[in-house]
Structures are given as C-alpha cells and as structure tokens.
Amino acid sequence: MKPYTKYLSKCLAAFAGVVLLLLVSNLLAFGGTFCGMIAEDYGTFSPARMLDNISAQASPDGIARAAAGQLRDAQIWAVYLDETGKVLWKENAPDEIPDSFSVPDVAAFAKGYLADYPVFIRNTDGGMLVLGYPKGSYTKLPGNYLSTRSVRRLPLFAAAVLAFDLAALFSAYFYSRRKIVRSTEPVIASIEMLGNGKPAALTLRGELAGVAESLNRASQVIARQNQARANWISGVSHDIRTPLSMIMGYAELIANDSAVNGDIRKKAEIIGRQSVQIRELVQDLNLVSQLEYEMQPVQKTTVHMAGLMRTYAADLLNGGLPVQYTVEVKISPAAETATVSCDARLLTRAVNNLVQNSIRHNPGGCDVVLGLGCTADKVMLCVADNGIGLSADKQKELNEKPHYIESADDRLDLRHGLGHVLVRQIVKAHNGTVQIESEEQKGCKVTLTLPRG
Amino acid sequence: MQSSYLHKKKILLVDDEPELLSMLRSFLTADGFRSVVSATTMKDGLAIARSESPDLAILDVMLPDGDGFMLMQQIRTFSQMPIIFLTARDEAADKLAGLGLGADDYMAKPFLPQELLLRIYAVMRRCYKEDTSLIALDDCTVDLSRAQVVREREVISLTAKEHLLIETLARNEGKIVTVDALCEALWGDNPFGYENSLNTHVRRIREKIERDPSKPVSLITIKGLGYKLNTRE
Structure with missing residues (x-):
C-alpha cells in the first residue's frame, strides 16, 4: 500500500474512532445524569419495593405500626379494599379518597391516577392494597400497549437497521476513499516525478x-x-x-x-x-x-569496447606520458568482441578521468592497468593502479558523500574531486554502476559495469 | 616520414580574437611554418582564401559576421583545402555538423599548441603526400611510391596490404597505432576478426624490413594495443 493511501485509511479510521468515542461518551453522560433518578425509581421507596414491603405487613384488619411509619416518612398514603370495593382501612390518606369504590372506579385508577395521585395496587389474600404517591411524583402511561407481533419483530428490525446503517457507512467510507485516492493519485505521482528531478505535466478536471x-x-x-x-x-x-x-x-x-x-x-x-x-x-x-539537467542527450551508438580502450590508451601514450607512469591494456578474450550501446566520447571521458586521477594522486609514478571483461549481459571496464590507494574513510566519502555541485550543504569538503562525479554521472546515464576498491598503499581499482548491447 | 616538407604549406587562420591569432601565428612559425595568413571576420577570411589560396584553413566556429560552418561552405565552392575547426563549444552536435559538412578535424578550445600541431600535421599528411615518399628505417628504406623495400642492393616488393599497413604506420610515425585502426585501414568499416591476418602481414613485413625479424626494431609490437613504426632520423 502506498504511503498516502495508508495515510487516508488512517484518517478515516480516526474518523470512525471519533464516532465510536462520541457514542460511548453519550452513554456515559446519560448514565451520569440519570443514575440518581433510576436508583430512586428502583430503590427502597420505589412502588414495587413499597408494595412488597407494605403488603407483607398489611391485612384486612390493619397495618403494622412500622409500616405506617414508613408510609408517613415517604409521604405515601394507603387504603385497603375488600372484594366489594369497600374501604377496610385508610392510612395517611387525604380526605378526597372515598370510603368505597365501584368496579368502574377501580378499573379507572388501577391503570392510572386516583384524584391525581399516582397509585399502585397489589391484590393480597384478604383484599386489595392501594398505595398513593404524592401528586406529580410519577407519570403513568394509561394507553400503553403494543401488538405481540410488533414486539416480536422489534429485535429483528433493530438488527436490520443497524446492519443497513453500518453497510451504508462503510460504503460511504469505501467510495469516498477510492475517490480521494483516484483524484489525488496523479497529483502525488507528479510530485514524486518532480522530486526525482523529472518535469511534470498534469491535466486534471474538477476541484x-x-x-x-x-x-x-x-x-x-x-x-x-x-x-x-x-x-x-x-x-x-x-x-x-x-x-x-x-x-x-x-x-x-x-x-x-x-x-x-x-x-x-x-x-x-x-x-x-x-x-x-x-x-x-x-x-x-x-x-x-x-548531464545533471539532461540538457545534452546521450548520443548512443554501438561501440566496440576493446577498440575504445585501445584507442584511448594509444592516444594517452602518443600524447606523451611522463616516464614514471606505465599504461597497460588487458582485454579478456571473451570481451574482445563485446559491444555497449553508449556515447563513446562520454565513456572515453570517464575512463580518462579515472586514469588522470591515478596520475594526479601518484606524483611519484604508478602502473595503470586498463582492464576489460564481460559476462553474458554485462561489460566490466576497470581502471586499476598500484599507487598510494585510498584510505577507508576517503573511500566511504567517495561512495556516500554528495559532491558540492549536488548538495546545498556548505560544510562539504570542496576538495572532493569533480572528475569522480562526472564518472558517476556518465555511468548513470548508461544504466551502469561504479565500484571502487582500494587499500592504502596497495593501489586503487575502479570498475564500471555497463549493460551489453 | 618527415613532416618538414609540410612547412612550406600556407595556413589560413580565422578567429575573431586577434590575440589568439597572434599566438597561433607565433607557435606555427616557431614550429617551422613559413607562411601564415589570418583574418578576424568571415568576409576577410573568404577574401584571403580566394586571393592567397592557402593549403589549410583553421576556422573558429563563432565569427562576428557568421559562423565557421558557413565560411567553410563558401570556401568549398572553389577549394577542397583541408579545414580544421576551432570551437569553444564542445557539444557533439557541433562536431557532427562540422565533420558532416566535410571538415577534416576539429579542436575544442582551450588546447595545447602541441595538440593543434599534431592535428595539423595529421590532416596535411593525409592530404599532401610527400613527393619522395621515402621512409628511412633502421636497416632499409621503404619507397612508398613504388611499394618497394630497398635493402643494401636488394629490392623487395610490398603487397598492396603490406603497403597500406606501412603507409598507415608511417603517417603516424613514432606513434602507437591500435590494431583496431590498422584493421579498419586494411579491411574497412567492420574490422572484426582480422587480428590473425594482421599478425601475418606484420610478420611478412618484418621479414622484409628487419635485420632480425624475431627481434624487430622498426616495426615494433606494443603489447595489448597495436604497433609502432620507428624511423631513422
């Protein structure tokens, strides 16, 4: 997965996380707000507990003293009816409560209110206990009923809605992600090209x-x-x-x-x-x-490498090489006919830079060997000397440190040779590699590996 | 092969820099050339080329009233004199344009006088054969015009390939000529796989010119590169 699609996934995952967090915090807030009231609704003074408690201590004859105290503390009144609707006793009851009730009266208050007091009833062996809570303390839903069918369907419906919502959310996520990736991909590709030093030409429609x-x-x-x-x-x-x-x-x-x-x-x-x-x-x-800015196209032709090496060496010797230097060309029999698709002028320049490096760094003289070898698909061109060589540090520097021309870092060592940069550039333009092997006092060997062709 | 016979040839220099012209003139005369003419513009250069009929022209690519390539095209309408370009641009395109138009060589500035002299001699030797065509070697004299080796009182003939080989080496007398260049001179553009034939020709030539063919002193092998012809000064 590309870094930026990962980045997008992360963003959307973070979004989903936020949604989840929101839900959890809503639940917590709800709990925090209502837990006190819920405790009260289902606590000691709740209608269900009170009915249990009082009915256990009440009979057609009256109510236990402790239970009466409890009722008074909670400002609840109680009446006890026999089977005909006649009030057997009242406890703490307001005056408007009558002494007997008809069947319609009982049916009316059983589901709701008695003189605006929310009431709760319990049938016991001897009659019916009615508890009246203070006005306005409870809300009752007198018209509360649902068909069994719809109640049975409810979990199924909830699950289906949840599944549908999740699917809708996911597809919204999926499509928006795909759309973003699709529309940003060319932009990112172009930025990458710019980063690699290549020109970008992008055409996009829309936003x-x-x-x-x-x-x-x-x-x-x-x-x-x-x-x-x-x-x-x-x-x-x-x-x-x-x-x-x-x-x-x-x-x-x-x-x-x-x-x-x-x-x-x-x-x-x-x-x-x-x-x-x-x-x-x-x-x-x-x-x-x-070469750096690709102003000069590399003019590649099929070049016979053995000939190029010999011609270079002959020109070098004919130009007059100081006596303390010798140059020898060693071409393996297999490499004798090897060709490379290259710009002969540039490759000769690269070889010359390597040879001139050997000469410059060994003023006391050295023996330079120009070697040419090959494999099935590569040609190895090497320039070796038996001079002072390079220290491990210098070698590392040549391999790793950018030259000042390629870097904006002004602390770089400016003495680091430009010739070597050109060698690397030329080899790079021919899709090849440069390898430096050296040991102090044992000479230096630079191998240019180029594809055959 | 001696080059001094070339010193009587007339050389035309065209460059917009008068100081460069006077320097070129200094080292051409120091080297033995007796007749050097010069111009700083294309117009003057063309006039001198007509009036003085020089034997070689050295033209700068950039001239105040045109370029060296245009000047060469106009010179070519009346003369086939060899032309060497001087250029301050080293782009390959310039070189191709110059040589494609029939220039004989080019030299990128800055150059060492010796480098330019070498090219002048090489180009002139190609175009102007020495009248006598005699090459004095350690043990004999080669007469190129007759394709003969004269050794004491003996006269030995050279085959066409041997003649071409000696001529190529003599043109670069004292210099290494690579096997590639020799094969190309002898067998043309695609000179692969002729190394053995070349060896054979070299062996036969040595038998004709060397005192001891197994220890050659005139036609010597430069290991891994090619051959060199040493002449007697």
Missing part, C-alpha cells in the same frame, strides 16, 4: 484542476531554473576557453623557447600544467551540469 496547474507551474519554474543554471555554467565555461587557450599557448611557447632562462621555462611548464587542470575542470563542470 483539483487548480492543484494541477500549480504543480505544472512549479515544474516549469524548476525547469527554467535548471536551464538557466546549465546555461550559466555553459556560458562561463565557454567564455573561459579562449583566454585559457592563450595562457596554455604562451606557457608552452615559453617552456619550449631555448632562448629563455631555464628557471623561467620550468615556471612556464607549471603554468601550462595547471592550465590543463583548469581546462579539465571546466569541461567536467560543463558536462556534469549538462
């Missing part, structure tokens, strides 16, 4: 159309900024080229001029070497930014 528009606008702003940044870098690197050509040219002219003092010629050589470094940096910077 979310505005959201889509904002997203597209954000995407355009990002694209414009990236374009501006790439243009800026490419502009600066363009403008630096002609002046740098001049520095490099004159430095070489001075260095090769036999009429010039030897010391000055050495210095000119240093200027020349450092200018070459600047050139490499500028080219790397430009390429990294072009």
Whole structure:
C-alpha cells in the first residue's frame, strides 16, 4: 500500500474512532445524569419495593405500626379494599379518597391516577392494597400497549437497521476513499516525478484542476531554473576557453623557447600544467551540469569496447606520458568482441578521468592497468593502479558523500574531486554502476559495469 | 616520414580574437611554418582564401559576421583545402555538423599548441603526400611510391596490404597505432576478426624490413594495443 493511501485509511479510521468515542461518551453522560433518578425509581421507596414491603405487613384488619411509619416518612398514603370495593382501612390518606369504590372506579385508577395521585395496587389474600404517591411524583402511561407481533419483530428490525446503517457507512467510507485516492493519485505521482528531478505535466478536471496547474507551474519554474543554471555554467565555461587557450599557448611557447632562462621555462611548464587542470575542470563542470539537467542527450551508438580502450590508451601514450607512469591494456578474450550501446566520447571521458586521477594522486609514478571483461549481459571496464590507494574513510566519502555541485550543504569538503562525479554521472546515464576498491598503499581499482548491447 | 616538407604549406587562420591569432601565428612559425595568413571576420577570411589560396584553413566556429560552418561552405565552392575547426563549444552536435559538412578535424578550445600541431600535421599528411615518399628505417628504406623495400642492393616488393599497413604506420610515425585502426585501414568499416591476418602481414613485413625479424626494431609490437613504426632520423 502506498504511503498516502495508508495515510487516508488512517484518517478515516480516526474518523470512525471519533464516532465510536462520541457514542460511548453519550452513554456515559446519560448514565451520569440519570443514575440518581433510576436508583430512586428502583430503590427502597420505589412502588414495587413499597408494595412488597407494605403488603407483607398489611391485612384486612390493619397495618403494622412500622409500616405506617414508613408510609408517613415517604409521604405515601394507603387504603385497603375488600372484594366489594369497600374501604377496610385508610392510612395517611387525604380526605378526597372515598370510603368505597365501584368496579368502574377501580378499573379507572388501577391503570392510572386516583384524584391525581399516582397509585399502585397489589391484590393480597384478604383484599386489595392501594398505595398513593404524592401528586406529580410519577407519570403513568394509561394507553400503553403494543401488538405481540410488533414486539416480536422489534429485535429483528433493530438488527436490520443497524446492519443497513453500518453497510451504508462503510460504503460511504469505501467510495469516498477510492475517490480521494483516484483524484489525488496523479497529483502525488507528479510530485514524486518532480522530486526525482523529472518535469511534470498534469491535466486534471474538477476541484483539483487548480492543484494541477500549480504543480505544472512549479515544474516549469524548476525547469527554467535548471536551464538557466546549465546555461550559466555553459556560458562561463565557454567564455573561459579562449583566454585559457592563450595562457596554455604562451606557457608552452615559453617552456619550449631555448632562448629563455631555464628557471623561467620550468615556471612556464607549471603554468601550462595547471592550465590543463583548469581546462579539465571546466569541461567536467560543463558536462556534469549538462548531464545533471539532461540538457545534452546521450548520443548512443554501438561501440566496440576493446577498440575504445585501445584507442584511448594509444592516444594517452602518443600524447606523451611522463616516464614514471606505465599504461597497460588487458582485454579478456571473451570481451574482445563485446559491444555497449553508449556515447563513446562520454565513456572515453570517464575512463580518462579515472586514469588522470591515478596520475594526479601518484606524483611519484604508478602502473595503470586498463582492464576489460564481460559476462553474458554485462561489460566490466576497470581502471586499476598500484599507487598510494585510498584510505577507508576517503573511500566511504567517495561512495556516500554528495559532491558540492549536488548538495546545498556548505560544510562539504570542496576538495572532493569533480572528475569522480562526472564518472558517476556518465555511468548513470548508461544504466551502469561504479565500484571502487582500494587499500592504502596497495593501489586503487575502479570498475564500471555497463549493460551489453 | 618527415613532416618538414609540410612547412612550406600556407595556413589560413580565422578567429575573431586577434590575440589568439597572434599566438597561433607565433607557435606555427616557431614550429617551422613559413607562411601564415589570418583574418578576424568571415568576409576577410573568404577574401584571403580566394586571393592567397592557402593549403589549410583553421576556422573558429563563432565569427562576428557568421559562423565557421558557413565560411567553410563558401570556401568549398572553389577549394577542397583541408579545414580544421576551432570551437569553444564542445557539444557533439557541433562536431557532427562540422565533420558532416566535410571538415577534416576539429579542436575544442582551450588546447595545447602541441595538440593543434599534431592535428595539423595529421590532416596535411593525409592530404599532401610527400613527393619522395621515402621512409628511412633502421636497416632499409621503404619507397612508398613504388611499394618497394630497398635493402643494401636488394629490392623487395610490398603487397598492396603490406603497403597500406606501412603507409598507415608511417603517417603516424613514432606513434602507437591500435590494431583496431590498422584493421579498419586494411579491411574497412567492420574490422572484426582480422587480428590473425594482421599478425601475418606484420610478420611478412618484418621479414622484409628487419635485420632480425624475431627481434624487430622498426616495426615494433606494443603489447595489448597495436604497433609502432620507428624511423631513422
């Protein structure tokens, strides 16, 4: 389940929880309000208890003294009728209570009130006990009856209503959730694309159309900024080229001029070497930014890797490598015919950056081996040296720390090489991987693994 | 193969930066070129190309009144001189556009003078064959125009492939030429699986040019890469 659908489920589950909580709190409030009265309704002075109590202590002859006291305390009066409706005795009764009752009178008060007093009756062996409660203390429902059929149906009806309500609630939940997921899915997908640095173009109708528009606008702003940044870098690197050509040219002219003092010629050589470094940096910077913002499409052709490696090595040697370095190409017989669909210029650049790293980090000299191997579906291109190698920390840093060009963290170490970033970028553009193996004083080996094709 | 015969060729430089032009002129003359003409605009460049008929043009891609590609197209209407582009943009598209129009090579700025010189020589050697075509080797002389090896008083003929092989190596004299480049020169665009044939040709050439074919000093093997032809200075 995607994180945001989980989030939606959580929200709706929380909503259901709130509904449940509300019900429980309603019940509690009801209980809190009515528990006192209910206790009273079913307590010592309740009609049922009182009838039990008094009828046990009453007979046609009269009432026990204790029972009479109880009645007085509770402001309840009592009369006792015989079978003909004649009052045998009264206790605490108001004056308006007559001394005898006809059958219709009895039938009328049995279900309700006697002179506005709510009354409760109990038939005993000797006659009928009537208890009269103070006016207004109880409400009686004289017309209270239901057909047995409807009473029997009631639980079924309640269960059905409950089930229907639950089903309706659940389907409302289900459909609203589905609707939200469906309408937000493209929005979330677009945000994810933006997050991955890809442009988003979203078209939505209805309420979310505005959201889509904002997203597209954000995407355009990002694209414009990236374009501006790439243009800026490419502009600066363009403008630096002609002046740098001049520095490099004159430095070489001075260095090769036999009429010039030897010391000055050495210095000119240093200027020349450092200018070459600047050139490499500028080219790397430009390429990294072009690849980063996908300004320059990678021009893939089927490239014979063994040939590429040999051509590179021959160019390197023909260009004049200082004597303290050696370069050897080792191509496994199986890799001799292996091809990779790639931009040959970029891959050569990646190999060159790795070789130049080996040369730069080993001023005392080293032996560089360019290796090429392959499996059924991959080509492994490796650049190894037997120089000073990398410490475990430095290796970790190269593998994990982002370069300053890829990070907004200004505490990053700015010395961390741009050349390596370009290697990673180029390999990434070819769906490959970079692996660095190194041990201090035992050299360094970088393997680029690329899909065959 | 000596390159000095190329020094009498006339080179045209077109770049909008006068200081760059004067630097290029300095190191071309320092290297032995005697005749260098230059222009800072497309219009002047075209006029000089017509009036001076140079043997090689080095054109900047960006010119104040047009671009180097347009200039090349106009030059091509009256001349087939080799053209090398200088470009401050290193996008692949520029390279393709240039070479697709018939440029001979291109050089991205900034460059070392030596790098540009190497390309100038390589392009000129391809276009202007040396009149004598004699290659002086340690134990013999190869006469490319007659496809012959002259050794003491003996004259040995070269086969067509052997001739092509020696010529390719001689053009890059003192430099490593990869087996890939040699196979391509000998067998064309899809040069796979010819390594054994190449070895055979190399062995036969050594028998003709080396004093001791098992210990070659002129046509030497660069392990894992290719071959190199050492000439006698």
